Amino acid sequence: MLPTTLRCPAVGRLMFASFAFSLATSTLSLPAQTPSDSDKTSNRAQVSTTRQTPTVLAIRRAAPAVVNIHGQKTVRATAAGMAGASGPDSFRQVNGMGTGVVIDPRGYVITNFHVVEDVDDILVTLDDGQTTTAELIAARVRNDLALIKVNVDRPLPTIPRGTSSDLMVGESVIAIGNAFGYVHTSTQGIISALHRDVPVNESQEYHDLIQISAGINPGNSGGPLLNIDGEMIGVNVAVRVGAQQIAFAIPMDQVVDIVTEMIDEHNEKRLLTGLRTNGGPRDGDGVTVANVSASSPAARDGLKPGDRVVRVGSQPVDDRLDFALAMLNVSPGEQLEFAVERGGRQIDLAMRTEQPPASSTxxxxxxxxxxxxxxxxxxxxxxxxxxxxxxxxxxxxxxxxxxxxxxxxxxxxxxxxxxxxxxxxxxxxxxxxxxxxxxxxxxxxxxxxxxxxxxxxxxxxxxxxxxxxxxxxxxxxx
Structure with a gap:
């Protein structure tokens, strides 16, 4: 039955994308002759526009925002014959890896939760080969999504965001990920079906997934599913073990909604603003102030229901995810500049955030x-x-x-x-x-x-x- 045969890209029954592996040394046979410089120049000249297909251009557009996530995690070491053992009595360290996607130039990355679950030190290798550390910011276990912050001192390229609202069965899709540790492996297929509910085990089930035929392997988890325009339309998450070309991705609109909720919950624990906003998951949907709490910083500093937020600090805001991300680096007591549209004109406001009161004594x-x-x-x-x-x-x-x-x-x-x-x-x-x-x-x-x-x-x-x-x-x- 499906619940017993579905696995996320991983080695092991339910280890998802965290796995240990080693690469054997192999001998490669090289050609006896190498092309001359004139041959290379001629070959470059022959790279015509007909060879630069939409697939080539899509991968070229998205690949710089794809990162490799790896590190060690602690897992329960259950001895043979002791499958029913409980309690944190023994453990071992294994190596794991997966993929992530940069969604904000400051280094915020979306991935699957199972990629970073239990990882002691999250390591991230960027497109240019630089390896650095990352911190888990927020996670939603039941949806298998996580947001991490990469420690960088420069802006990173971000993934072009598409929508999953208009997907068609049969349209071409591309997956990029660290398949078995081979970084930036690209595969292509089609959308095989939409709105799949896929059980993993007795306690976990994915809902409304995209079924694809692109090759997904261990290490692909958390990587982007792209349309032919190079826009991200989903997060690759699972494969059907024992089958061929049956893989699944979380739709992009669902990802944006869940990640936005995760960040909002994280921000609400740190900041008191008194704002509630509305907006859709796609670029251009905008962010509108839905409610302003009485006596809150938002009310005190002039924000009103119906205001459309177009900028927070120096960051443009096109949707609720942009707004949530813009609030991540704000500290309690910090004065934050807003640009809002009200009555057909733009107004600049400044709001000073506060420390939220404890939810319980x-x-x-x-x-x-x-x-x-x-x-x-x-x-x-x-x-x-x-x-x-x-x-x-x-x-x-x-x-x-x-x-x-x-x-x-x-x-x-x-x-x-x-x-x-x-x-x-x-x-x-x-x-x-x-x-x-x-x-x-x-x-x-x-x-x-x-x-x-x-x-x-x-x-x-x-x-x-x-x-x-x-x-x-x-x-x-x-």
């Missing part, structure tokens, strides 16, 4: 953590985090020290113990108490799913899966 967060997870936590000192980062060569921004574990609780069942440092749950970081409150109050967590957690124990990063209680258990109160 500390005592409420502690109560939720104790009743729903079974842990007593407190913030870890910055000096401790710096020491961990130095010794482990990591870049954790914070964590929560486990000061107590309730017997019989989900945390106790998963082997969490006093002294562990909680780093994240369900793809979100737990740098402070406000982060934990946001996670426990999130609609995804209210339904009580199993959520992956990450801890540091004796300078080792481990993970497991918690069955978080859907509601606080009164019997668990201290």
């Amino acid at each position: 500390a005592s409420t967060v502690e109560e939720m953590a104790w009743s729903r997870i079974g842990i007593q936590v407190r913030p870890v000192a910055e000096s401790t985090i710096r020491r961990l980062n130095t010794r482990m060569r990591t870049k954790y921004r914070g964590g929560l020290y486990i000061a107590g574990v309730r017997p019989g609780s989900p945390a106790d069942q998963q082997g969490i113990t006093t002294g562990d440092v909680l780093l994240g749950i369900h793809g979100w970081q737990t740098s402070n108490m406000a982060d934990l409150a946001g996670i426990l109050e999130h609609p995804d967590m209210q339904r009580g799913p199993k959520a992956k957690f990450y801890i540091v124990r004796r300078e080792q990063t481990l993970f497991g899966h918690l069955q978080i209680a859907a509601q606080a258990d009164s019997s668990a109160r201290r």
Whole structure:
């Protein structure tokens, strides 16, 4: 059946695009003669416009914005015959890689979440061969999408964005990715079908995917699917194992909507603006102020419902993703310049952002953590985090020290113990108490799913899966 035979591009049953591999040394036979300089000049002259096909031009247009993502990740080391073992008791390091797409010249890159999941240090190789590090900014586990920020000091080329709203079965498509580590491998095919719902396993299913015949291999995950104009129309995500030319991509309009929501959620935790905006997923859809909260910075500084935002700082705004990206580098208390269209004319405004109030009091967060997870936590000192980062060569921004574990609780069942440092749950970081409150109050967590957690124990990063209680258990109160 399909759920047992579908795999993301990877080595292993459900490892997606993170895999280990090695390349054997091989001997290549070279031609006995090489062309002369005059022959090379003649050959270049013969590269006629008929050879520069739409496929060639499309790849040339998009390839500079495609990056290689690689690094090590910690995985559970389950011994043979112990498939049912639970708890973060043993682990091993494997090498993984995938692909990403630059969507903002400051270095913001879209990829699949499974490409960067559990990766200790995310490394990114750019189109020009430069390798640098990256930081996970936001993720949506259930949609298998992530946004990372590449550490660069220069503008990067960005992918031309298309739309998935007008795709046609049979039209030509191109995939670019790091297939089996061969960077910038390009393949071509057609759109085989639209609106596919594809189950992966009992707990994960992709919805409304594009089915394509282009060759997708391990390492392609997170890379772009292009139309013949070189515009990105999707993110390559999965293949059907055992079949030929059956692969899948997340449609671009869906990607833009989800990534925009991810960034908005991330920004709302950091900034208080009082703005709510409307807009579509495509370039040119624009951004309109839908609501301005009373007594908010937006209301105080003159923004009004109906204003069309055309610029934030120095960045033009053509859609909601542009707006969300423009807000990423803004700090609380910073004055931000807006250009808006109102009544047929452009108006320049300045808004000073604020620090958002805590979503819950500390005592409420502690109560939720104790009743729903079974842990007593407190913030870890910055000096401790710096020491961990130095010794482990990591870049954790914070964590929560486990000061107590309730017997019989989900945390106790998963082997969490006093002294562990909680780093994240369900793809979100737990740098402070406000982060934990946001996670426990999130609609995804209210339904009580199993959520992956990450801890540091004796300078080792481990993970497991918690069955978080859907509601606080009164019997668990201290």
